[in-house]
Amino acid sequence: MNRQHNYRNLKWLWLSILLMLLDIGSKYWVKTHFLFGEVLALLPGINCYYINNSGLSFGLFGNVNLHYRWIFIWIIILIIITLIIMLCRLIEYSNYYRVSYSMIIGGALGNLFDRILHGTVVDFIDIYIKSWHWPTFNVADIEICIGITLLIMKNYYDFLKSI
Structure with missing residues (x-):
């Protein structure tokens, strides 16, 4: 089986590194300027609320032991490797896919x-309406959500075009 790879797409990893550094920098800023659990109102409906998340997205599986946390780390590493391979296999697709994969x-x-260095992930963006709060998240979560949303939108658009 001869699969083509477009290693020129690896140049898009610069965007991944830039976004990773933006996330790490934002978490570092929060850790150095806020006390754990401190809340600062930024805008109506948006707080900066410094917490640590030991679970996966939105705190899922937050109470698992250290053994399972390392399993999560290895699964995340495998997902990243898979996405890099998928990025290499993009031959004639638009930049939507390249940007999406790079963001994710x-x-x-x-x-x-964060998870490898500290065992937890720093979350600090708190969106709320009255007394209802969305689970606290960080810049990396925003990057992942935007990347996935771009993929879904592009695939939906391509699907509609093919009908």
């Missing part, structure tokens, strides 16, 4: 960095 990889690397 960058966000995953940012959270992976």
